[in-house]
Amino acid sequence: MIWHTIIFWILAVLCVGCALCVVWQKNPVVSAVFLVGSFLALAGLYLNLQAPFLATIQILIYAGAIMVLFVFVMMLLDLHHPFDLYFRFTKPKLPKTIALGLFIWLLCALILAPAFPLAFPESGQSFTVAQIATLLFSKYAFPFELTSLLLLVAMVGGVVLAKKK
Amino acid sequence: MMTYIGYSHYLILSAVLFTIGVFGVLFRRNLIIIFMSIELMLNSVNLALVSISKFTQSADGQIFVFFVITVAAAEAAVGLAIVISLFRHKQTTAVDEINLMKG
Incomplete structure (x- = not known):
């Protein structure tokens, strides 16, 4: 139990720190590297929550495939424009900040309103890949097939949009 | 007590990550960094x-995460194709200079 707590705090601080660096970093490539760090910390949190399959998927697809796509596009675009224009507007920053503060306050209030049990049950077991696959191909078979259609549409759309006219 | 990590800890961490993502979308002007912030928001929901x-x-939540990751991959592919197409026309990825539809 104590290791669960220690690992949670380390990974949570790492995750939030990397996310803040993503948002504050001027160079998009450095930002992408911090985003990979944030995804790896999230994969560790999934392991902490006893979801090893999702941790694997997170590392393979997010930190692997999607971030490689991002870095590849950045390499392709050859971004050498000046980075001095940092924020979209410099003046109306305060209302947005207040709105964000209210937003996170509302979210935390909604989370803390129902009384969750204080600690995890000791007897919780993790789901095996076989259990997840059985559920995926029985109860969620139709959404799974729709996902293949979505991926096909995204692939064709990506080719059509990025093609040279 | 600091030694007990409950579900609210994970949910509040998720809320904090989501707010950081909203912050990136609201304040940054580079289109690619806005996309990365959207990925961050999707991850916090996961x-x-x-x-x-x-x-x-129950394993249903994990199935939902599976679908969210798939949709995020599709969204990244189409979004980055749009970024490439925009860059070809305007030679920039700054969102304030992309105002063709402003009327």
């Missing part, structure tokens, strides 16, 4: 879904 799945002791 964390909330996984912790709820642990709370209810």
Whole structure:
């Protein structure tokens, strides 16, 4: 139990720190590297929550495939424009900040309103890949097939949009 | 007590990550960094879904995360294709200079 707590705090601080660096970093490539760090910390949190399959998927697809796509596009675009224009507007920053503060306050209030049990049950077991696959191909078979259609549409759309006219 | 990590800890971490993502979308002007912030928001929702799945002791939440990751991959592919196409026309990825539809 104590290791669960220690690992949670380390990974949570790492995750939030990397996310803040993503948002504050001027160079998009450095930002992408911090985003990979944030995804790896999230994969560790999934392991902490006893979801090893999702941790694997997170590392393979997010930190692997999607971030490689991002870095590849950045390499392709050859971004050498000046980075001095940092924020979209410099003046109306305060209302947005207040709105964000209210937003996170509302979210935390909604989370803390129902009384969750204080600690995890000791007897919780993790789901095996076989259990997840059985559920995926029985109860969620139709959404799974729709996902293949979505991926096909995204692939064709990506080719059509990025093609040279 | 600091030694007990409950479901609310995970949900509040998820809320914090989501707010950081909203912050990036609102304040940054580079289109690619806005996309990365959207990915961050999707990931925070995934964390909330996984912790709820642990709370209810059912694998349905993990299936939802599976679908969210798939949709995020499709969204990244199409979005980055749009970024490439825009860059070809305007030679920039700054969102304030992309105002063709402003009327």
